[in-house]
Amino acid sequence: MPDPRIKNEAQYEALVKKGYSKEKSARIANTPDAGEKGGKAKPYEEWTKEELYEQAKKVGISGRSYMNKKSLIKSLRTN
Template structure:
């Protein structure tokens, strides 16, 4: 055991903002999610606290666009799906 009853935590060189990372871990975030958020906050080109929501709703996408997105995320059976089925699968 290290100082004050906690184990010593070695800095991880892949974490860009160790203080934010540790605060998120203390709140219960997974290591992976805490690292992504901490690194995004340390990057001046990213704004992780800003809400997204810039994409059109899936209903406004073409079937080809929905198919491409389904392919990107690896949805099985996408070639047999209708537009409504693609939307439902993407939302799951």
């Protein structure tokens, strides 16, 4: 039975199988536009530092307030 708190159940399950914790998987799967494809989002290099910070906040990256733009991009791509 799907969990009604998870917005993107397929993505959540895939992340758990990949080894992510349930909490982190849920955060990512519940992020607005999570897992949507189609090339509509601009590359992180074109985002402002503030936009990157807000995205890092949404997905739960710790230490984000100390990161510069390059570090935020790296963290968003690897987490």
